[in-house]
Amino acid sequence: MNAPVLPASLRDNPRPAQWIGFEAEGRVRLATGKVELGQGILTALVQIAAEELRVPPARFRTVSGETDAAPEEGFTAGSQSVEASGGAIRQVAAEVRARVLAAAALRLNCAPSALEVADGRIVQDGAPTALDYWTLADAVDLERPAEGTAALTPPEAFRYIGAALPRVDLPGKVFGGGFIHDRVPDRLLHARALHRPWPGAVLGALDEATLSRVAGGPVGLVRLGDFAAVTAETEALAGRAHEAAEARAAWSGGSPRAPVPSEPLALVGAEATERLLDIPGRATAAPAVARIAARYLRPYLAHGSIAPSVALALWEDGRLTVETHSQGVGNLRIALAQALGIGTEAIIVRHRPGAGCYGHNGADDVALDAALVARARPGRWVRAQFTRAQELSVVPFGSAMVVDLAAELDAAGRPVSWAMEVFSGTHGQRPGHNGRMNLLAAEALAGAEPTPPAPDVPDAAGFGGLRNAVALYDLPPQRIMHHLVARPRLRTSSMRGLGTHGNVFALESFIDELALRAGEDPLAYRLSLLSDPRARRVLEAVAEMSGWAGRPAGGDGVGWGIAFSRYKNRAAYLAAVVELVAEETIALRRVWCAVDAGLVINPDGAANQIEGGVIQAASWTVKEEVRVDADGSLPASWEAYPILTFPEVPEVFVRFVGSAGDPSLGLGEAAVGPTAAAIGNAVAHALGVRVREMPLTRERVAAALLG
Amino acid sequence: MSGTIGFTLNGRPVTVSARADDALLAVLRGTLGLMATRFGCGAEACGACMVLVDGVPTNSCTLEIARLAGRDVVTAEGLGTADAPHPVQAALLDEQAGQCGYCLSGIQIAAAALLARNPDPARAEVAEALAGNFCRCGAHNRIIRAVQRAGRMMRGATP
Numbered sequence A: 001m002n003a004p005v006l007p008a009s010l011r012d013n014p015r016p017a018q019w020i021g022f023e024a025e026g027r028v029r030l031a032t033g034k035v036e037l038g039q040g041i042l043t044a045l046v047q048i049a050a051e052e053l054r055v056p057p058a059r060f061r062t063v064s065g066e067t068d069a070a071p072e073e074g075f076t077a078g079s080q081s082v083e084a085s086g087g088a089i090r091q092v093a094a095e096v097r098a099r100v101l102a103a104a105a106l107r108l109n110c111a112p113s114a115l116e117v118a119d120g121r122i123v124q125d126g127a128p129t130a131l132d133y134w135t136l137a138d139a140v141d142l143e144r145p146a147e148g149t150a151a152l153t154p155p156e157a158f159r160y161i162g163a164a165l166p167r168v169d170l171p172g173k174v175f176g177g178g179f180i181h182d183r184v185p186d187r188l189l190h191a192r193a194l195h196r197p198w199p200g201a202v203l204g205a206l207d208e209a210t211l212s213r214v215a216g217g218p219v220g221l222v223r224l225g226d227f228a229a230v231t232a233e234t235e236a237l238a239g240r241a242h243e244a245a246e247a248r249a250a251w252s253g254g255s256p257r258a259p260v261p262s263e264p265l266a267l268v269g270a271e272a273t274e275r276l277l278d279i280p281g282r283a284t285a286a287p288a289v290a291r292i293a294a295r296y297l298r299p300y301l302a303h304g305s306i307a308p309s310v311a312l313a314l315w316e317d318g319r320l321t322v323e324t325h326s327q328g329v330g331n332l333r334i335a336l337a338q339a340l341g342i343g344t345e346a347i348i349v350r351h352r353p354g355a356g357c358y359g360h361n362g363a364d365d366v367a368l369d370a371a372l373v374a375r376a377r378p379g380r381w382v383r384a385q386f387t388r389a390q391e392l393s394v395v396p397f398g399s400a401m402v403v404d405l406a407a408e409l410d411a412a413g414r415p416v417s418w419a420m421e422v423f424s425g426t427h428g429q430r431p432g433h434n435g436r437m438n439l440l441a442a443e444a445l446a447g448a449e450p451t452p453p454a455p456d457v458p459d460a461a462g463f464g465g466l467r468n469a470v471a472l473y474d475l476p477p478q479r480i481m482h483h484l485v486a487r488p489r490l491r492t493s494s495m496r497g498l499g500t501h502g503n504v505f506a507l508e509s510f511i512d513e514l515a516l517r518a519g520e521d522p523l524a525y526r527l528s529l530l531s532d533p534r535a536r537r538v539l540e541a542v543a544e545m546s547g548w549a550g551r552p553a554g555g556d557g558v559g560w561g562i563a564f565s566r567y568k569n570r571a572a573y574l575a576a577v578v579e580l581v582a583e584e585t586i587a588l589r590r591v592w593c594a595v596d597a598g599l600v601i602n603p604d605g606a607a608n609q610i611e612g613g614v615i616q617a618a619s620w621t622v623k624e625e626v627r628v629d630a631d632g633s634l635p636a637s638w639e640a641y642p643i644l645t646f647p648e649v650p651e652v653f654v655r656f657v658g659s660a661g662d663p664s665l666g667l668g669e670a671a672v673g674p675t676a677a678a679i680g681n682a683v684a685h686a687l688g689v690r691v692r693e694m695p696l697t698r699e700r701v702a703a704a705l706l707g
Numbered sequence B: 001m002s003g004t005i006g007f008t009l010n011g012r013p014v015t016v017s018a019r020a021d022d023a024l025l026a027v028l029r030g031t032l033g034l035m036a037t038r039f040g041c042g043a044e045a046c047g048a049c050m051v052l053v054d055g056v057p058t059n060s061c062t063l064e065i066a067r068l069a070g071r072d073v074v075t076a077e078g079l080g081t082a083d084a085p086h087p088v089q090a091a092l093l094d095e096q097a098g099q100c101g102y103c104l105s106g107i108q109i110a111a112a113a114l115l116a117r118n119p120d121p122a123r124a125e126v127a128e129a130l131a132g133n134f135c136r137c138g139a140h141n142r143i144i145r146a147v148q149r150a151g152r153m154m155r156g157a158t159p
C-alpha cells in the first residue's frame, strides 16, 4: 500500500506540535505560517481546526507568521491559504484527535471507536468521562510526525466549516488598537528613511545639527551609502525631521525618469526575454474568412494600502528581532540576513497585523529600514514608517501590460486561429524570490551590486505576466508570446492577481468583440465555446442573478457587460455582470458575481473577499494609473493617485454555486479579471465604442467616441 | 513654542503639553496613547484619522492642537467600547463590515455624525457622508449597510 500523501505544508512541518497545542484554561493553540491580511484567513483556519478537533472556535488562540513559533509556509499569497494551510490543519487536527482518542481508550480500557470528542471532552458511548484534551495532553506525543492516516470529517457532518462564523479579529479592529502601528515598546525610537527617488540616485550630505534645528528638537541621522534615516524620540519630531531631510536631500546621478506618452507602450520594443507558449487546441477545418486583432493596455498600479508600511526592530547582542506585516516572514528573514550579513539563526521575524495587503507592498522594505537603524542604535526598539508619498512611489508596483490578441474567424465567427502577445515587467520580485534580497534599502547601501533583471513568477506557481493568458474556451491551438521586459521603468512585483487583471481584461474584451461581430449575445457566444461544466454554470448563474436576458438594448449610455475566468486556470471560477452608466464619466451601478470555489469554509468571509476584489478591481479599471510627472516624479499623494470613493462604488451581489463535495478553491483574487473585463464590455455596450486602454477615464471614453 | 492646551476629550477635560503646531493625531496617539484614531496619509485625504470636533467630523492629522483649546473632541474610543458599543460599532460587527479594519475608526466617526442628524439615511446619503473616508479593501457596501442598520437601532426599529 502506498503511504498516504500529506498536504505539502504538513510535509514541510510534520510535527503536530508545530500546529496545535493544548494550553491552560482550556485553550487550544493553533499555529499557522499564513498571516491575517484582512482576508479573514485566521477565522477560516480556526473553523477547520475546530471542526476536526471538535472544539468550539472560541477556545482557540492563534499564532501566525512567527519564525520561532509557527510552521514555515512561505508567502500568504495567491489565494492559496485555505488550500495549503487549511489542508494541513485539517489533516493534522484529525490526527491529533485520533491520537488523543487512542490514549483515552488505553486509560478507559475500551476501543477508540467507543469514544468521541465534544467541546474538547472525551465522551464514552455518549456519556461524559473525566478525560479531555487538556488532561491527556501529556499522554499524547505531538512531536511524532503526522502520518496522514486519520479520517477526515465528511462534509455532511460539518458544524463549523461552511458556517458564516464572525471574524475573530474584527472586534479588536473596531474598538481601536490591534495593529502593528499601535505597538509602543518602552524607549521606542522613531525612524523615517530617505529612499532613492530613481534607480542609482546618489545622496548628498545631510547633517544632524541642521535637521535638529529645523525640526525643533534633537534628531539623529543614520547614514549608510545612499540610504539615510532620521531618528527621534517622538513620532512628531521624527516626522518633522524627515520632512526637513527630504527637503534638503540632494540627489544626483543614476537614471532619473522622464515622462513618456504611454507607460504601457514603453514596454513594447524594450529589452525583453521572449518565450512562446503553445497551447494545444481543437482542430478545425473551417476556412478563415476574416482576421481581427486588438491591443489592450493596463497601466502600472499602486497597492495604495490605507496605512503606511511600518516595522519594528530590536538589535541586541548581535541578534535581531523584527515585527512586520510582511506576507512572508521566513523569506523576509532570509533576505534580512543577506542584507545585514548575519546568519538567519540570529533573526526572529514575527508577523503583526497591518492594514489591507494586496501583494508585495512596502512591508518588507520598511523592515530593512528598521533593522538598519536598529543595528546602528542597539538595545532599543526602533519603529520605521513610510510616508504616504513613499507608499505611492518607492514600493513595488503592479506591472503595466500590453496584450495583443489576434484571431482568424470562420464564416460563423468562430476562431480558427488564435495568437496572443503579452508585454510586461516581472510580477515576482519578493524578498527571497530567486535567491535575491529584493529589499529597497539593500541596493542603496555602500558597495551594493545593482540588481540584475528579475525572472517572472514560475509557471508552476500559476505564472506572472502570463497568469490567465491561456483562454479556457474551446479554441484552436493558442500561440502565446511572453515578452518579459528586463527593466521596466518602474519597480514591479506581485500585486493582487498578477497578470490576471491585464490578461482577462484583454481576453474577455476580445471575446466580446468576436461575439458582437458575429451578431450574437455575448453570453450565448461564450457558452458556444465553453464545454467545462463548472465554467458554464457560473456564467448561467450570473445571467440568472442579474436578469441578463432582460438587459437594456445599450447604445444610450446604460451598459451591461459580462465576463468570466477561472483564476490561475485552476482556482475559483467566477463570472461577473456589470451595469453602469457611461456619460461624462463612468458611473458603476451594480455588479453580480457567481462563484464556484468548491467547498467554501466561511461563506460570509468568502463573499467579503469577492466583494472587495470587485471594488478594488473596479477602482483600478476606471480610475487608477501611476504616471511619471513632467518633473520625473511619481505620485506623492492621494490627489495624484485617486481611488474609488464611497459615492462611486457599485452595489455588489455574490452567489456561490459550487458544491461542498469539491475541494476548496482559492478565491481572493478571482474577481479581479472578470470585473475589469465586464466593465470594459459594459462601456462598449453603453456607447457602442470600445475603450481598450485602462483606466477607462472620461478622456479615453471621449476619445473613443470621437473615433 | 510648547505650551499646555486644555480641551474636552471623550467627555472628560484633559490638559496636554505640546508644541502649538503638533497635530491632534500625534497628541492622541503619542501623548495620550489613544490608538483608535489612525494615521493614513497625513494630508487630509483619507479620513483614517477622523475625530469629532464639536460634533463635526474632522481629520486630525493636520489639525494643530493649539486650535483645540476649549473645544470638544470625540474619538472612536469615545463613541463606545466592546462592552457598551455605539450602534455604529455594533452594526459594523453585525454586518461583518470590514476586512483589514484600518479605515473603520474614521468611518465610525463620520457615520455617527451622519446618524446624529439623519437617523434614516438612504444608501446615497450614507455614501455621500463617507466620501472623505477611503477603504482600500472594498468593504464599502457592508459598511453602508451597517450604517443604515445602526440608524434603525437608534430609531428603535428592528435592525
Ligand code: FES
Residues within 6 Å of the ligand: B038, B039, B040, B041, B042, B043, B044, B045, B046, B047, B048, B049, B050, B059, B060, B061, B062
Ligand atoms: S491621515 Fe488624516 S486624512 Fe489621512
Ligand code: FES
Residues within 6 Å of the ligand: A038, A306, A355, A356, B098, B099, B100, B101, B102, B103, B104, B134, B135, B136, B137, B138, B139
Ligand atoms: S477594511 Fe481595509 S481599508 Fe477598509
